[in-house]
Amino acid sequence: MHHRIRLVLFQDQLSYMTREYQDAVQRARRLSASREKMLTGQGNPVSLLTQDDVVIYLQWLVCHLHSVQPIHNFLRVLHYVPVCERKDEAPGQEILHETQQADRLPLHTVHLEQFMPELESLLSYFRLPYDTGNLKTTADEMELFSMVWREFKAIFRQQEQMKTFPPYVGTDVRESQWGRKSANMAVCKEANWIPFIQVKPWRNLWQQKLFTMLKEKNSVDELLHMQCKFLQVRDLLHVAAALKEHAAQVDDSQSTSFISSSHKTKKQMISEIWKSVYNVANLIQETHSHSSTSRVSNKEISKSQTSSFYHESQSLEDNLQVLGLDDSLPEGSSGPVVTRGAYLSLIYLRHLKLRELQRVSLGMLNYLRSVERTLTFDLAGLQLEGQVLHSTAEETGWMNAARGGKGEAEGLGSFQYIHNTPVDYKVHCSEFMEFAEVENLHDFYTSEGRYIHTQDHRGFYIMYDAALQDLVELMNELLLIGSHFIHRNTIKLIGKTEGVSASTVDFNSWAGTDVDRVAVLLNLWTCETEFMESKVQLLNCYYEAYQHAAGTEERFALARVITDIMHRKPQLDLNQDDFFQAYRTEISCMQSHQRLIRDILDNQIERQRLYLQRIWRNDHKAFITSYGRPPNYVPQYLVSLGGGRPALMNVFLLEVHPSLCLASAVYQGLVQAHTELCQLHRVTSISDKLHLEHNLLEQALKIWNNQTSPGASYSSQIQRDLFSDVFIEDPILVQKLGLSLVKAAEERDMKQGPNKQLCAVETLSMLLELMSIRHRLLESASETAHLAQLYRNVALELGFEEFHLYLRPLQFECTDQKVRVQQRPVFITEILEDDSSVDRFIPSHLPLSIQELDENQIGRFSFSSEEAVIHLMNRQSIENLQVALACQVTQKNALMSAVKLAQLCLWAESDSSSAEREDKDVTCNSGSGSHTGGLQEQYKSFPSKPSRRISTKQWVMGAFVSIQLEKVGLRDEMLNSFVKKKQAVGGFLKTPEEAAEIKRELIIDFLRKFSTQMSMHCVRAQIVGYYHNLTFLLEDIPYIRQSYFMIGQPVADGCSDPRIFQQLLCADGRTLLNLWYIPHFTEVLRMFKTLDVSACDEALRHTLQIVSALHDIIHYLISFSKLGNRQDSLRLGRGHDESIGTELQELQQQVDHLSDPSSLESVGRLLQLRRQVLLLQFDTAVRIFVREAFLSSGDFTSYQSVSDNMANALPLMIGCIQTDFFSFTLPVPRPLENQGCQAQRMYPWRSFIACHGLLPLHGWDVPPTEYCMQLCLSSLSSRSRLQANAAILGVSLLMEDVLNGGREAEPVRLHGNKDDLQHSGTPNEVTTISNKGNKSCREYDDEEEETKIDSSDLQDPIRVQSVLKGFLLLTKQLEVFKESWALRRLGVDVFRTPALYQQFVKLYRDEIFYPSMRALAKQMDKEHHYEVFISGTQSLLPPPGASEVDVKAWQLHLLMESTECDMIRAVQRKMSRELTLVLSEKTQQDNQLPTKLWKRSQMKYSLSPEQPQMVETFIQQLMQGAEQSEGELKVSRDHLQQCLTHLSSSVMERERQCFLLYSQFYEQILQQHTQLLYQREQDLKSLKDAQTSNSHKEVADLCRGMMLEVSALRVQVAHLEEEKINLEEQLGLKFKERYHPLVRHLFSTCIQLKARLDEYPRQMERDVSAMVNRARGEGVDKIIKLKRRYGCTKDDDGLTLTQLKKEEVHELKLENSRLTALLCKLKALRRWRQVVDQEKLHRQLLQTKQREVTTRTEALRVKMLSEKVALLQEELDFAQQALTCSQAECSSIKKQLSRKTEEFQVFRHRSAREAHSRQELDAHRVQTLEQMRTDMEDRDRQLRAFGEQLDRGSRINRLQRERSAKEIRQVRGQLQQQRSLKQEAFQQLDKLQNQVNDVEAVLSRGASTAGQSRTYCTLSVSRLSTRSPSTGLHRNRQHSALQLGSLTNYTTPQDFATEPRQQRAETARGHSNTSTDRPKADLCRLCVPTAETLFPDL
Helix, strand or coil: CHHHHHHHHHHHHHHHHHHHHHHHHHHHHHHHHHHHHHHHCCCCHHHHCCHHHHHHHHHHHHHHHHHCHHHHHHHHHHHCCHHHCCCCCCCCCCCCCCCCCCCCCCECCCCHHHHHHHHHHHHHHCCCCCCHHHCCCHHHHHHHHHHHHHHHHHHHHHHHHHCCCCECCCHHHHHHCCCCCCCCCCEEECCCCHHHCCCCCCCCHHHHHHHHHHHHHCCCCHHHHHHHHHCCCCCHHHHHHHHHHHHHHHHHHHHCCCCCCCHHHHHHHHHHHHHHHHHHHHHHHHHHHHHHHCCCCHHHHHHCCCCHHHHHHCCHHHHHHHHCCCCCCCCCCCCHHHHCHHHHHHHHHHHHHHHHHHHHHHHHHHHHHHHHHHHHHHHHCEEEECCEEEECCCCCHHHHHHCCCCCCCCCCCCCHHHCCCHHHHHHHHHHHHCCCCCCCCCCEEEEECCEEEEECCCCCEEEEHHHHHHHHHHHHHHHHHHHHHHHHHHHHHHHCCCCCCHHHCCHHHHHCCCECHHHHHHHHHHHHHHHHHHHHHHHHHHHHHHHCCCCHHHHHHHHHHHHHHHCCCCCCCCCCCCCHHHHHHHHHHHHHHHHHHHHHHHHHHHHHHHHHHHHCCCCCCCCHHHCCCCCCCCCCCEECCCCCCCCCCCEECCCCCHHHHHHHHHHHHHHHHHHHHHHHHCCCCHHHHHHHHHHHHHHHHHHHHCCCCCCCCCCHHHHHHHHCCCCCCCHHHHHHHHHHHHHHHHHHHCCCCHHHHHHHHHHHHHHHHHHHHHHHHHHHHHHHHHHHHHHHHHHHHHCCCHHHHCCCCCCCCCCCCCCCCCCCCCCCCHHHHCCCCCCCCCCCCCCCHHHHCCCCCCCCCCCCCHHHHHHHCCHHHHHHHHHHHHHHHHHHHHHHHHHHHHHHHHHHHHHHHHHHHHCCCCCCCHHHHCCCCCCHHHHCCCCCCCCCCCCHHHHHHCCCCCHHHHHHHHHHHHHHHHHHHHHHCCCCCCCHHHHHHHHHHHHHHHHHHHHHHHHHHHHHHHHHHHHHHHHHHHCCCHHHHHHHCEECCCCCCCCCCHHHHCCCECCCCCEECCCCEECCHHHHHHCCCCCCHHHHHHHHHHHHHHHHHHHHHHHHHHHHHCCCCCCCCCCCCHHHHHHHHHHHHHHHHHHHCCCCCCEHHHHHHHHHHHHHHHHHHHHHHHHHHHHHHHHHHCCHHHHHHHHHHHHHHHHHHHCCCCCCCHHHHCCCCCCCCCCCHHHHHHCHHHHHHHHHCCCCCCCCCCCCHHHHHHHHCCCCCHHHHHHHHHHHHHHHHHHHHHHHHCECCCCCCCCCCCCHHHCCCCCCHHHCCCCCCCCCHHHHHHCCHHHECCCCHHHCHHHHHHHHHHHHHHHHHHHHHHHHHHHHHHCHHHHCCHHHHHHHHHHHHHHHHHHHHHHHHHHCCCHHHHCCCCCCCCCCCCCCCCCHHHHHHHHHHHHHHHHHHHHHHHHHHHHHHHHHHHHHHHCCCCCCCCHHHHCCCCCCCCCCCCCCCHHHHHHHHHHHCEEEECCEEEECHHHHHHHHHHHHHHHHHHHHHHHHHHHHHHHHHHHHHHHHHHHHHHHHHHHHHHHHCCCCCCHHHHHCCCHHHHHHHHHHHHHHHHHHHCHHHHHHHHHHHHCHHHHHHHHHHHHHHHHHHHHHHHHHHHHHHHHHHHHHHHHHHHHHHHHHHCCCCCCCHHHHHHHHHHHHHHHHHHHHHHHHHHHHHHHHHHHHHHHHHHHHHHHHHHHHHHHHHHHHHHHHHHHHHHHHHHHHHHHHHHHHHHHHHHHHHHHHHHHHHHHHHHHHHHHHHHHHHHHHHHHHHHHHHHHHHHHHHHHHHHHHHHHHHHHHHHHHHHHCHHHHHHHHHHHHHHHHHHHHHHHHHHHHHHHHHHHHHHHHHHHHHHHHHCHHHCCCCCCEEEECCCCCCCCCHHHCHHHHHHHHHHHHCCEEEECCHHHHHHCCHHHHHHHHHHCHHHHCCCCCCCHHHHCCCCHHHHCCCC
C-alpha cells in the first residue's frame, strides 16, 4: 500500500514537471512576438503579456535570489582574500608537516629487518593473515612464501581476466556473455565522441613544458623500461621464474658487495645476467604472441601457460621449492630460494600490487572518459544525420570566444535562424535526448574496493579504447619521470665522491644497479593512484552538481570545471631529489578542495530543502499559480547522482536543486584568488605555488566554517527591515501581495479590457523592481560590511583609528542655517599633527550609507511585513530605494578603492625596500645614457632627488584614505544647498513628496561628487600596481632598465620642491614630459594633489591610460622574447635586450611623429592602439598562421595542442568577456549584445554584470600576458617551436606589406553595427549574418578610391596603427568564416586527418579563392590572368599588384555570401520538408492516418505497447454528464458530441502511438541485423590481424638489448652534461689554488694591520693617560705654589693623596692595556696556527684523492680489458641457446596455427550453411515481394483500364449524359439507404438507453443479486469486413458508418445476439424525427482501421 502511494506521488511530481515545461514552452512561443516588438521598437510589447506571465516570473525571481545568497556571501569574502595578503607572509612559511622521504631513491636490500615494514604493509594490503613476528627461521620464511604463492596464483589469474577486453561488437561477446557475468569481465568499446568534445581544459603551463622536455629528451632508464614491460607478461610460471632469478641476482650482488669475488663467481654472475636478459626477452616475445591470440575463455589462457623453457631452466627441486612443497632441506642450506623466502614473498607481492595499481588506474581513467562522454553528448547534442554524427547544440559564449569572437552566445555556430521562434530552437536542441539515433544514455558506475566499474545502458561492463590509450600514455610519463630521478640520483651519488674522476667510477655505479627499480616503480604508481583517487573524489562533487544543472551556460560552466579537474596532473619539480613531496602536496590540496566544496554544496542542499518545505507548505500543484517555483521533492528513495561512491549527500528521486550550479563560481573564485596571490608574491617555483594553493584552501575552509550571517554587523532594526526573509523571500506571500494589489487597483480604477491588463502588468512589474532593488541593496550591504572590516584592519596597520570610517549623521530637517564647509586636507599625514578636523564618532553598529545622510525619509524602508512592502509600492518609494542603493554601492566602491590603494602601496613598499638594498647605486638619472632620443635631452635638465632619508612607515601612511574626510565637505555643501532651496520657497516645503524630491536630487549630486573623488584613489591604486609590476619586469633586463628608464625615489609629504612631480607629466597634468619615467609610489600618491577635483581626475585618467598601455606593451615585448625559453624564470640575453630596445626606440619615434607629442590624448590613443595591434598580431599568428603551418606540414599533433591551449589563453589575453555565473541565470536577452548600447539602455544591471561580473573590483588588475603567450606554445617540441616562430615572424612581414601597399584596412561591419569595434579588439561581425547587412563587392568597389591612404597619413602613427588593427581584424574575420565554411562542408574531422585537410584546401581553392581572385582581377582590369582555370597541382596567386587587404576582403565577402546562401538553403529545406508533409496529407485520397507527420527517428528500446484505456475513459466521461431517472440514462447532445470527439481523438492518438512504436520496432530489427553483420566483419578483421601478426618481430631488439650497458651509457651522458656545466666552477677552483699564496699574504697583511689598528687605540689611550697624569701633577704643584703664595693655612695632604691614587690607577690601566695587547696577540697567533693546520690538512686530502682517482682509473681499465672477451663469449653462448628455444617454440606455434586453421575451416563451413539458410529466407522474402508487386501491377492495370474507359466516355457525349443520369440515380439511392441506416442507428441508440435504464432499475430492485449481472456501457466497434478491396467504396462506407454509429448496451453477448434485427429497425424508424435538428456528421470520414488489419500477427 505504501509503495503504491509513493508511486502515485512520483507520478504526480513527474506529471507536474511535464505540465510546467509544456506551459513554459507555450508561453515562450506566445511571448516571442512581444520580444520582437520590444527589439524592433514597433508596437506595444506589453499587449501580449498576461498577469500569469509576470506572476510566474515573479515567483521564480524570488526563489532564485534566495537560493544564491549563501554562496554569494562566501564568494565575496573569498574574492577579497588577496587584498588581506601581506609581503611578510611568505608562501613557504606554513609548510605541510608530513613525513619527508629520504632524498635517495630506494636501494636493493635482502636484510629482513630492512624490508620488514614494507612486507608487513603488503601483507595487510592483500589481507594475508600472517604474523611477521614469527619469521625467525628458514622454515618460517618458506611457510610464508607458500601462502604467498597460493595467493599469487589466484590473484594473478584474476588480474589477467580483468586485463582482457574483447571487442564490444564481437561474436565472442554475444556467445559467451562476456561483459555481463562479472565486473572483472569487461569489453572494449570505441570512443566515437572524441571529435565532438566542446570543452578544452585549462592546462598548467610549466607542467606541459616539463613533460614536453622529458619526451623530447627521451632519456629512458632501460632497466626501468624492462620492469615496465615485465609487468605485461601474461604467463604465470614465466613470471614466477623471472622473479626467482631476480631474487637470486639481488642476493648474490648483496653477498659479494663487500668482498672481492673469484673468477668463477664472476663468470657465474655474468652467465646469470645473460640468461636473465634472453629469458626476459623471450618472455616479452611470448607475451606479444600470446596477447594477439588470447581469447575470452579461461581454458585457453590456462592451456598456454606451459612451455618448454620453464622445464629446461628449472630443476625439479627448484620447482618444488617455488611451489612450497619441499620441506626436506635443513635450515643451514644455502639455496637462495630457501634462505630468501621472505624476500621472494616481498617481490611477489610487489609484482601483484603493481599490476593491481595499474588496473585500478585504468578503471579511474575509464571513469573519466565516461564522464567526458556524458559531457560531450549533453553539450554537443549529437544526432545521426546520414550515418554521420552531427552536433545540434547551440553555441555558448565560451565557444564563441574560443573561435575568435567576443564571448557572446549564439554566434556564427548558431542555427536559430532556421526556426520560427527562439523557444523552437531551444526545444530542437534538447530533442536529441528524446528522439536520437545514437546511444546518448549515460553510463552507470559501481565501486568494488578501489576499482571503479563502468556499465553502459545495455548493462555491459565496458572499457573505452581511449582509456587504454590513456593508460599507455600514463605509463610512458611515469617511466620518463622515474628515469629522470634515477639518473639524477646516480649523478648526485657519483658527484659526492670528491676528487675521483668520473671515468674511474664502477660500471655498476654508472648503471645505478643498487637502485631498486621495482620499488621506484611501485612508489610512482602508488603516488599516481592516490593522486587519481583524490582527483576522482573532487571531480565527483562537481559532477553531482552538474546533474542538477538546467541551463546550457550553467552546464557548460560546470563542464569546464570538471574538464579542468579531469586533466589535472601533478606539478613536479625536476630540480628536487624525489617526487614524493610534490605528490603529497597535490593530494593534500585536492582533499582540502574536496572538503570545501562538499561542505558548501551539502549546506546548500540542506538550506534548499528547508526552503522547499516552506514554499510548498500548501502543495497546490494543480494550479497554474504554482509555476515558477523550484520543483518539490518526495522524501522517498535516496539516490546517488555521481559514481559508485557518492561525493555529496544523497538526494531523493526527482529532487533537483539548480542553485548547485554555483559550484563553478566557487571554483573560479579559488582559481582567481590563487592567481592573484601568485602574482603578488612573485612566485616562480612549483613548490611555492603548491603551498600557496594549500594555504588558500585551508583559509577558505576556515572562512566557510566561521561564516556569520550577512547582516551581523548592522543593528537589529536593519536586520529586521532589510535582511529578514520571513515575508519578502516567500513566493506565496509575495504572489498574494501582488494579486491583492492588482485587485485593489482594478476596483479602485474600474478599468476594463486592455487597460485592465496593462494595469496588472505595471503593478506586478513594480513589485519585480522592488525585489531586484532589495536584492542588490542586501548584497551591497553585505559586501560593504566585509570591506569595512578590511578598512579597519588597514587603518590600524597604518597607524590610524577606526573613526575615519564613519560620518556622524546630520539630517536635513535639523539644518536650519548654513554650516561651515570643512575642506579635506591635501595630505592625510597632516591630521597626525592636528586632528581637530576629524570627528571621533564611532557608532555601536555599522549603519547603512543612506542613514548617514537622511534616516527619517529616504533611508526609512522595511521589507519585513506585508504592510511595509505595500507602503513601498509607489513610484516615490521606488525612487527612494534606488537612491539608497546608489548610496550603498558608492560606499562599497569607496571602501574598495581605499583598501586597494593601501594594499598595493604596502606591496610596493616591501618590494622597493628590498630592491634598494640590492641596488643602491641606481639613481633617478640612470637613464641619461638612453637611446630613446628626442625628449631625453630635456630629461637631463631636471635635478636629482633629495637625498634625505624617509621612514618606510611614513611612505605608506600617505596611502591611507579617510572616508570621513572625503565625505564631510561634500555633505556640508549638500546641506547648504538644501537650506538655500528651502529658503527660496519661504522656509517651508508644502508636501513631504516635494522635500523628498529635493533630497534625492541633492543626494545624487553628492554621490556623483563623492564617487569622482574616490575614483581618483582607485585610479592611483591602478597606476601604482602597473608601475610596481613594470619595475618587477625590468629586473630581468637590467640593461633596458638602466638605459631606457628613469626610476623615481621615495618622497615625503613634507617635501616642498615643486619640480619633483614634473618627471612624468607637468604640474597641471596637461602635458607629457617623460614617457620613460617610473615614479615611486609615494610620488603617485602626491601626484596632482594640489589641483582641483575635475583637473586632477582628468590628469589621473590620462596617466592611467598611458601607463596601462605602456605596461602592456613592455610586458608583451618581454614575454615575446621569452617565448622560446623552456625555463620558468630566465634572464634574457643581450640580443633580446637589443630587440626590446629597438622596439622602444620605434615607439618613441612614433610618439615624436605625432602632431603634438606632448598631448596626453594623442599619446594615450597611440599607445592603446599599439597595445591592441600587438595583442591582435600574436592572436592572429597563433590562431591562423601557426596552425596553418602545422597543418601544411602534416603535424596534426602540434596543431591540436595549439588549438586546445589557445582556446583558453587567447580570449583571456585579448580581453574577451568572461561571463559571470549570475549572468547565466539573468542574461541579456538575445540577440542583444552584452556591451551593446541597446542592452545597456534596456537592461543596465544585467549588461553590467555580464561585462564586469558580480564582483567587478579586483585587488590586482594586471593581465597575465606572459602566461597566456607561453601557454599557447607550451606543448611544442623544439622543431615545432621553430615553425611557430617562423609563422609569427611572417605576420610581421605581412603587416609591413600592408603598410607598403597603401590601402585602407578595416573589418567588415554590418549596417547599424559600426560602433561595436570600439569596445574591444575582437570582431563583432562574426556573431550574426544578415541579408541586408552584407556589403556587396559592388559597394566595396565604389569605396575603393576613398580607402586609399594618403602619403601624409602614413606619417601619422595613429593612422598607421588603425590600419594595422583593421587588417588584423579583417584577417581574423576571414579565418572565422573559413573555419565555419570548412566545418559545414567536410565535418568536424576536417582538421584531424591529412586527407580531409587536403580535400579542404582543394575545395577552398576551387570554390572560394579562385572566384574571388578572378573577380578582383576583373575589377583591376587584369582578368586575362585568370582566363584559363589552373589545375590543382599549379600554384594560384593573387593578381599582380593586388594588396593583401583586397585579397582577404574579397575572400571574406564571398565566404559571407556562401554562408548566407547556406542559411537560406537550410531554411528552404525545412520549409520544403514541412510543406511536403502537409500537402501530402491534404492530397491524400484514402482514409489513412497522417503517419508521416508523426514519424520520428528510431529509438533503442524494446517493444512495450501500453494497454489503451479509451473505453473506460469514454464511459467515465459519458456517465459524468448523464442524468439517471426512472431507469433511464439521459445524455445531452452536446455532452455526447464532446465525448465522441474525445473518443475519436483518443483513437487517433492511439493509432499514432502504435504506428510510431511499431515502425521504430521494425527499424530496430533492421538495425540489429546490421549490427550482427558489423560484428561478423569485426571478427574477420580480428582473425586476419591474428593470422598476420609476426610473433618474432621483437626478438632481435629485445634479445640484443644490453640493458645494463645502455643504462650506464645514458647516465654517463647525463653526467658529462653536468660536467660541462660545472667546468666553470672547476676553473674557478684552479684559479683559487693559483692565487692562494697571494690570498695568504693578503690574509697575513690584514692580520698585521688589524693588530696594528688594535694597538693604536691602546697606545693612544696610554699616551693620553700619561699626559693627563702629567698635567694633573703639574696642576697640583701649581695649586700648592699658589696656596703658599697667598698664605693658605690648609695643608696639602689631600691633594697629595689624590695624586698618589691617580698615579696608582694609571699604573693599573697601563698594566691592563699590556695584558690586553698580549691576549690579542695570543688570539691572532692561535687563529693563524689554526688556518695553517687546516691548509696542511686540505693539501694532504687533495693529494690523497688524486692518488685514489689515479689508482681507480688504472684498475678499471685493466678490469674492463680482462672481462671484455668473457662477456662476448657468454653472450654468444646464450644467444645460441635462445635461438634454439625460439626454433622449438616456432614449431609449436606452427602446430597451433594448423589446428586453428582447421577450426577456422569448420567455422567457415558453419557460416556458409548459415549464409545458405539466410539466402533461402531472402529468396522467400523476394518471392513474397514479387507476389506483392504482381498484385500492385494488377491494380495499376485496372486503374489504367478505368482511365481508358474515362477517355472513351469523353468522346461520346450522349453516353456520358446517360451515364451521369444513371449515376445520379444511384447516388440518390445510396443517400436514401444511408438515411435509413442513420435513422436505424439513432433508433437503436434510444432503444439502448431504454435498456440501460431498465437494467439499472432492475439492479436497484434486486440488490441482493447485484453480483450476478454486471453492466458495462461501451462503444461497439465491430470487426472490419474481410472482403477484398475490390468490393467497392459504396459498401465500405456503409459498413464504416454502421461501425461507428451504434451505441451498444450488452448485459451478455447472447442477449444482444438474439435481439431481432427488425425490432431494432422499427425502433430506429420510430425515433427518426428526433435527429432532424442535430448537426450532421460526416461519418464516412471516421473510418478507423483496427490493429488487426494494420499490423501483422507478431
